Structure formats: C-alpha cells, structure tokens
Amino acid sequence: MTSTVVLMLAVFAASAVEMVExxxxxxxxxTTRGWRSAFEGTAVAVVLLGAIVGAVGVPLVxxxxxxxxxxxxxxxxxxxxxxxxxKAILRSSGHKAMHDEDAIYAKTVAELGxxxxxxxxxRDALGFVVxxxxxxxxxxxxxxxxxSLGSSSHHLGLAAAAAGAAILIVGGIGVLVARQLSEVxxxxxxxxxxxxxxxxxxxxxxxxxxxxxxGSDLSILALIxxxxxxxxxxxxxMRRALPxxxxxxxxxxxxxxxxxxxxx
Amino acid sequence: xxxxxGRYVAAFGRFxxxxxxxxxxxxxxxxxxxxxxxxxxxxxxxxxVVAVPLLAVAVLAASTYxxxxxx
Numbered sequence: 001m002t003s004t005v006v007l008m009l010a011v012f013a014a015s016a017v018e019m020v021e022x023x024x025x026x027x028x029x030x031t032t033r034g035w036r037s038a039f040e041g042t043a044v045a046v047v048l049l050g051a052i053v054g055a056v057g058v059p060l061v062x063x064x065x066x067x068x069x070x071x072x073x074x075x076x077x078x079x080x081x082x083x084x085x086x087k088a089i090l091r092s093s094g095h096k097a098m099h100d101e102d103a104i105y106a107k108t109v110a111e112l113g114x115x116x117x118x119x120x121x122x123r124d125a126l127g128f129v130v131x132x133x134x135x136x137x138x139x140x141x142x143x144x145x146x147x148s149l150g151s152s153s154h155h156l157g158l159a160a161a162a163a164g165a166a167i168l169i170v171g172g173i174g175v176l177v178a179r180q181l182s183e184v185x186x187x188x189x190x191x192x193x194x195x196x197x198x199x200x201x202x203x204x205x206x207x208x209x210x211x212x213x214x215g216s217d218l219s220i221l222a223l224i225x226x227x228x229x230x231x232x233x234x235x236x237x238m239r240r241a242l243p244x245x246x247x248x249x250x251x252x253x254x255x256x257x258x259x260x261x262x263x264x
Numbered sequence: 265x266x267x268x269x270g271r272y273v274a275a276f277g278r279f280x281x282x283x284x285x286x287x288x289x290x291x292x293x294x295x296x297x298x299x300x301x302x303x304x305x306x307x308x309x310x311x312x313v314v315a316v317p318l319l320a321v322a323v324l325a326a327s328t329y330x331x332x333x334x335x
Contacts (some may be wrong), residue, residue: 052319071299078295078320079284086288086328095333140279165285198320205299213313223317230321234328241332 003203003217006224007149008162010196014145015166017189018138021104023062023174025134033127040123048166049139053146053160060151067208071154074205076144081197083122088191089231093238098187104238108134145197152204191231290330294323 022042030038060069090096108130142163150159203220206213213219285292298319305312 020303069302075295075299078298079291082291082320082324082327083288085324086291086331089324089328090331095331114320144283148271198324202317202320203296206302206312209299209302209312210301211312211316212309226317227320230324234325238328238332241329 003153003220004155004158006196006220007153007155008158010193010200011146011149011159011162013189014193014197015142015163016170017186017193018142019167019170020186022135022138023170024104025108026131028105029127029131029134029172032109033124037124037127038131040129042135045132045135045139047142048136051061053142057147057151057156060147061154061156070152070204070208073148074201074203074208076148077197078205079203080145081194081201082193084190085198085227085231087233088187088194089188089238092191092235094242095238149200195224195227195231198227288327288328291323294327298323
C-alpha cells in the first residue's frame with residue numbers, strides 16, 4: 001500500500017516535470033505556427049507513447065522473471081534518480097543555472113519564426129514536427145519511468161493512469177496560464193522526483209538481488225527520508241565549493257533568479 | 265531499405281547510450297557497482313541494508329562534485 005502511493009506520486013511528479021518542458025515547446029509552436037498543427041503533433045506523440053507503454057510494458061510484466069526485472073529496473077531507476085538529484089543539487093547550490101522555461105520558449109519561437117508563417121487554421125508541417133518532437137522526446141523519459149515503476153510492482157495500469165493524470169492536469173493548467181510556465185518550481189519538483197526514483201532504485205535493486213529490507217515496503221519511506229537528509233546536507237556543502245564562495249553567501253545563479261523574480 | 269534500418273538502429277543505440285551514459289559515465293559505473301554490491305551481499309542482510317544506500321550516496325557525491333563549476 002505504502003509503495004503503491006509513493007509509486008503513484010513518483011510517476012505523477014516525474015510526468016508533471018517532463019510535461020512542463022514539453023508544454024513550453026508546444027505553446028511556442030502553437031503561438032508561432034498555429035494551434036491546429038501543434039495540437040495534432042502533440043496528440044500523435046501522446047498516442048505513440050501510450051502504444052509503446054502497452055507494447056513493451058505488458059510483455060515485460062508477463063515474460064521476464066520478477067527478480068531479474070527488479071534488478072534491471074532498480075539500476076535504471078538509480079541512473080535516472082541519481083542523475084535528477086545531481087542536477088537538482090547543482091542547480092540549488094548555484095553550480096548550474098536554473099532551468100529557464102522563458103529562455104526555451106524564446107529560443108523555440110525564434111527558430112520557428114525563421115520559417116515561413118502559417119495561418120492558424122491551416123496545417124503547418126514545421127509546427128507539427130516541433131510539437132511532436134518536444135512531446136515525444138520529453139515523454140520517453142516518462143514512458144521509461146512508467147514502465148520501470150509499473151512493471152516492477154505489477155501496477156502498470158496505475159502507473160500509466162498517474163502519468164495520464166499529470167499530463168491532463170499540467171496540460172489544463174498550461175492552457176490557462178500559457179506563458180507563465182517559468183513560475184513552476186521545476187527544480188524543487190525535480191529534486192522530489194529524484195529522491196523518490198533513487199529510493200525506489202535502491203529498494204528494487206536490493207529486493208531483486210535477494211536483499212530483504214526491514215519493514216518491507218515501509219523502508220522506501222525511510223530511504224526517501226535518508227536521501228532527503230543527504231541532499232539537504234549536500235546543497236550547502238556544494239555552495240562552499242563554488243569558485244570564490246565564502247561561507248553561506250548567496251550564489252550568483254540563485255541571486256540572479258531571485259532578482260529576476262523580484263523585478264516581475 | 266538497409267540504410268534506413270541501419271539509421272534507425274544507430275539512432276536507437278545513440279538514444280540508449282545518451283540515456284544510460286551520456287555526460288555522466290561515473291553514474292553508470294557507480295550504479296553497476298551498487299547492483300554488484302547488492303548481489304554480493306544478499307546473504308548478509310545487515311551489511312546489504314547499510315552498504316547499498318551508502319554506496320548510492322557515495323556515487324551521488326562523487327558525480328555531483330565532478331559536475332561542479334570551476335570558473
């Protein structure tokens with residue numbers, strides 16, 4: 001029960017983070033090349049991603065021995081989770097610039113604006129391709145998370161439903177706020193998902209290898225708390241490793257973000 | 265036809281290489297070590313329960329430190 005709730009949360013949050021990135025590209029394609037082609041590109045990508053989940057996920061659950069599946073999936077989740085945590089720590093400590101949805105939007109609009117303009121009601125190949133690619137590439141990571149978490153716990157349907165819910169909710173909010181996607185606390189969400197994926201990765205890699213965790217599924221919560229504490233310690237330590245940093249001074253990337261927010 | 269198939273296979277391989285290794289090969293190697301340790305320690309529950317999460321922390325710390333800005 002505990003692991004199912006955490007699994008749903010992890011899939012939902014991961015899908016929401018990826019959707020924000022995809023939505024930025026779709027909104028840019030829609031406003032510059034027309035909404036019809038942008039929506040069509042998005043729809044085709046979503047259908048294709050759903051087909052991949054069905055085609056790969058179902059045989060995976062039924063044909064691969066559960067222990068092997070859990071070790072491989074544990075490893076996959078660890079690669080994803082540790083990567084996201086690493087990025088979130090580097091961003092929070094100022095070693096890496098925050099993900100800037102406004103910059104991505106401006107860049108995509110500039111690229112699309114170079115092409116020939118299209119009437120909003122007409123089909124536009126460039127708008128379709130850009131929206132399709134944005135949704136498909138960002139969505140592939142969601143597919144991998146859905147397949148990994150869903151198949152290892154035999155809750156593929158639930159995992160797919162959580163991802164679908166995130167896509168609908170973020171999509172709906174995106175339609176309402178359109179260009180305010182930069183307000184989404186993407187780094188905090190990425191950190192939360194990184195914590196959950198890393199904890200699931202450690203848990204499944206251990207379970208699949210024959211390690212029995214104390215408290216069974218409850219140990220996932222303990223692992224999340226442990227990695228959260230490690231992350232909390234790592235961020236100030238990494239701030240000190242900034243070139244020219246002394247003590248707990250605010251860091252350049254974080255400062256520019258704060259100043260930018262204050263000037264809005 | 266063969267060239268098209270070859271292109272798709274190459275693109276598929278490139279996707280997985282970028283996804284698994286990319287610019288953080290230390291994470292890939294570290295995860296292999298973590299899984300290896302879990303398999304090696306599966307008969308010693310206490311050691312496995314302590315070592316596997318700590319190894320994950322060590323991999324995270326090494327990779328984060330490697331990714332720090334130096335300018």
